[in-house]
Amino acid sequence: MESTLKKLKDGESVVDPSSAVGGGVDDVYGEDRACEDQLITPWTVSVASGYTLLRDPRHNKGLAFTERERDSHYLRGLLPPAVSTQELQEKKLMQNIRNYEVPLHKYVAMMELEERNERLFYKLLIDNVEELLPVVYTPTVGEACQKYGSIFKRPQGLYISLKEKGKILEVLRNWPERNIQVIVVTDGERILGLGDLGCQGMGIPVGKLALYTALGGVRPSACLPITIDVGTNNQKLLDDEFYIGLKQKRATGKEYYDLLEEFMSAVKQNYGEKVLVQFEDFANHNAFELLAKYRTSHLVFNDDIQGTASVVLAGLVASLNLLGGSLSDHTFLFLGAGEAGTGIAELIALEISTKTHIPVEEARKKIWLVDSKGLIVSSRKESLQHFKKPWAHENEPLSTLLDAVKAIKPSVLIGTSGVGQTFTKDVVEAMAAINERPLIMALSNPTSQAECTAEQAYTWTEGRVIFSSGSPFDPYEYNGKLFIPGQANNAYIFPGLGFGLVISGAIRVHDEMLLAASEALANQVTQEHYDKGMIYPPLTNIRKISAHIAANVAAKAYELGLATRLPRPADLVKYAESCMYTPNYRSYR
Ligand SMILES: O=C([O-])CC(=O)C(=O)O
Numbered sequence: 307m308e309s310t311l312k313k314l315k316d317g318e319s320v321v322d323p324s325s326a327v328g329g330g331v332d333d334v335y336g337e338d339r340a341c342e343d344q345l346i347t348p349w350t351v352s353v354a355s356g357y358t359l360l361r362d363p364r365h366n367k368g369l370a371f372t373e374r375e376r377d378s379h380y381l382r383g384l385l386p387p388a389v390s391t392q393e394l395q396e397k398k399l400m401q402n403i404r405n406y407e408v409p410l411h412k413y414v415a416m417m418e419l420e421e422r423n424e425r426l427f428y429k430l431l432i433d434n435v436e437e438l439l440p441v442v443y444t445p446t447v448g449e450a451c452q453k454y455g456s457i458f459k460r461p462q463g464l465y466i467s468l469k470e471k472g473k474i475l476e477v478l479r480n481w482p483e484r485n486i487q488v489i490v491v492t493d494g495e496r497i498l499g500l501g502d503l504g505c506q507g508m509g510i511p512v513g514k515l516a517l518y519t520a521l522g523g524v525r526p527s528a529c530l531p532i533t534i535d536v537g538t539n540n541q542k543l544l545d546d547e548f549y550i551g552l553k554q555k556r557a558t559g560k561e562y563y564d565l566l567e568e569f570m571s572a573v574k575q576n577y578g579e580k581v582l583v584q585f586e587d588f589a590n591h592n593a594f595e596l597l598a599k600y601r602t603s604h605l606v607f608n609d610d611i612q613g614t615a616s617v618v619l620a621g622l623v624a625s626l627n628l629l630g631g632s633l634s635d636h637t638f639l640f641l642g643a644g645e646a647g648t649g650i651a652e653l654i655a656l657e658i659s660t661k662t663h664i665p666v667e668e669a670r671k672k673i674w675l676v677d678s679k680g681l682i683v684s685s686r687k688e689s690l691q692h693f694k695k696p697w698a699h700e701n702e703p704l705s706t707l708l709d710a711v712k713a714i715k716p717s718v719l720i721g722t723s724g725v726g727q728t729f730t731k732d733v734v735e736a737m738a739a740i741n742e743r744p745l746i747m748a749l750s751n752p753t754s755q756a757e758c759t760a761e762q763a764y765t766w767t768e769g770r771v772i773f774s775s776g777s778p779f780d781p782y783e784y785n786g787k788l789f790i791p792g793q794a795n796n797a798y799i800f801p802g803l804g805f806g807l808v809i810s811g812a813i814r815v816h817d818e819m820l821l822a823a824s825e826a827l828a829n830q831v832t833q834e835h836y837d838k839g840m841i842y843p844p845l846t847n848i849r850k851i852s853a854h855i856a857a858n859v860a861a862k863a864y865e866l867g868l869a870t871r872l873p874r875p876a877d878l879v880k881y882a883e884s885c886m887y888t889p890n891y892r893s894y895r
């Protein structure tokens with residue numbers, strides 16, 4: 307239990323042992339046990355009725371309020387006479403959404419629904435996941451972030467800018483929900499493969515958390531999207547009169563790290579040890595450092611490094627059912643040596659090392675990376691950023707991806723560079739010449755940044771490729787056969803991973819939990835899927851998949867002694883399922 311914190315004159319907080327009156331994680335707002343000089347937020351709870359009830363997205367049911375509810379909650383006359391079911395509302399809304407031709411219009415319609423009727427929003431998303439994921443998530447969310455300034459109506463989530471320096475704890479206390487379980491935070495510097503979108507990156511934490519609820523079952527009220535605004539280096543945004551963020555170049559160095567330190571401390575102080583912080587779409591130069599800095603003291607993971615690694619590893623493990631052999635029989639080549647590239651590479655090496663008992667340094671030798679300067683080789687070691695150094699193996703320098711494919715002869719080619727159309731016809735044909743069944747993953751998002759399209763991959767390999775991409779592609783028919791591309795997107799992993807951490811009360815994320823998540827996902831691919839050439843299960847069953855991932859992650863947390871929810875439930879899959887949020891309307895007294 308933490309002792310009560312006392313404010314000093316200079317605004318700094320220190321633990322004051324003399325006022326140790328309890329409080330701690332269960333009384334983070336300190337209303338009950340605060341010492342007198344501690345600041346509190348005077349939240350009140352009241353029963354919504356009438357007009358206020360209709361305007362409250364968490365409780366509004368629109369036409370689905372029953373006659374009895376309309377009487378007892380002062381709704382008579384405020385609604386037209388028809389009484390609808392949630393199913394009928396869902397049918398109507400899906401019709402409306404399908405009528406929009408422009409994806410961004412569908413996105414806006416979905417966001418408006420979330421603001422109006424939260425349960426209906428989640429019901430729609432859960433029941434139509436394959437159709438609506440590309441709307442609220444990749445690729446449309448990318449366009450939404452680019453145009454956030456003009457589609458912005460009401461703020462979602464919390465904005466913490468340099469202006470809030472020294473006051474972050476107070477800002478967190480302005481958020482109306484107290485029991486937060488998951489925070490997704492970005493600083494907007496590397497939004498998908500679209501680059502620096504500054505404060506407009508908020509679409510990403512909002513979208514990721516919608517998936518935490520719809521795909522993972524975390525209650526919406528326990529989710530908090532946060533954007534940290536330290537400026538932007540995107541000149542177009544700085545010149546845009548409608549830009550919603552700070553109009554200044556990005557703060558860096560000490561100023562940046564001090565703000566993040568204040569943020570991370572305030573989060574732990576306000577929500578306790580068990581709040582999960584997911585770092586999302588930070589630029590490479592900060593992502594690795596923030597993860598290294600906070601992984602030993604906070605419950606954090608970086609989705610782009612670790613979530614992406616876990617989903618790709620699952621696909622690779624599943625693909626062995628189609629290709630035969632083991633992971634260590636393969637040679638891997640990456641285009642892109644940033645967060646995703648090196649994160650995936652490291653997890654593959656860890657898995658090979660775990661399975662074969664060879665040292666991880668040895669396992670790394672099966673894995674090669676190409677960055678913007680060519681193949682990463684030992685002669686370049688001096689000038690490489692630290693996260694690339696482990697991948698500098700002995701070979702002559704090669705400047706193009708095509709030369710690297712011809713020299714390294716990989717069986718698996720993975721694109722994580724954020725640059726579209728870089729798996730050219732020559733590259734893909736070279737993969738097809740080396741391998742009977744080449745495995746190609748074009749992971750960069752959104753669709754415009756994909757290294758190649760599904761159609762290109764299937765036609766250039768004459769249908770022999772096992773193909774996955776980060777953003778969705780439709781099934782493609784080639785020579786009379788239907789090919790179903792997999793979506794190797796971290797969306798398969800983070801909702802279940804996060805849920806597993808939450809339900810076990812985990813206090814740290816360990817790499818073995820990522821392996822556990824991968825394993826659970828790979829186990830969900832059935833023979834029926836393999837027969838169709840798939841290495842990921844369909845997203846339609848994602849809640850069941852998430853429950854299995856959560857259970858495996860939680861089991862690992864208990865095994866490692868990192869779980870605090872005791873005693874350990876006997877059947878973790880059943881337990882995970884029983885904890886999941888469901889969006890069906892509740893009846894009101
Ligand atoms: O958001 C997505 O679709 C996957 C992801 O983390 C990224 O591309 O940064």
Ligand SMILES: [Mg+2]
Binds near residue numbers: 498586587609610
């Ligand atoms: Mg990301």
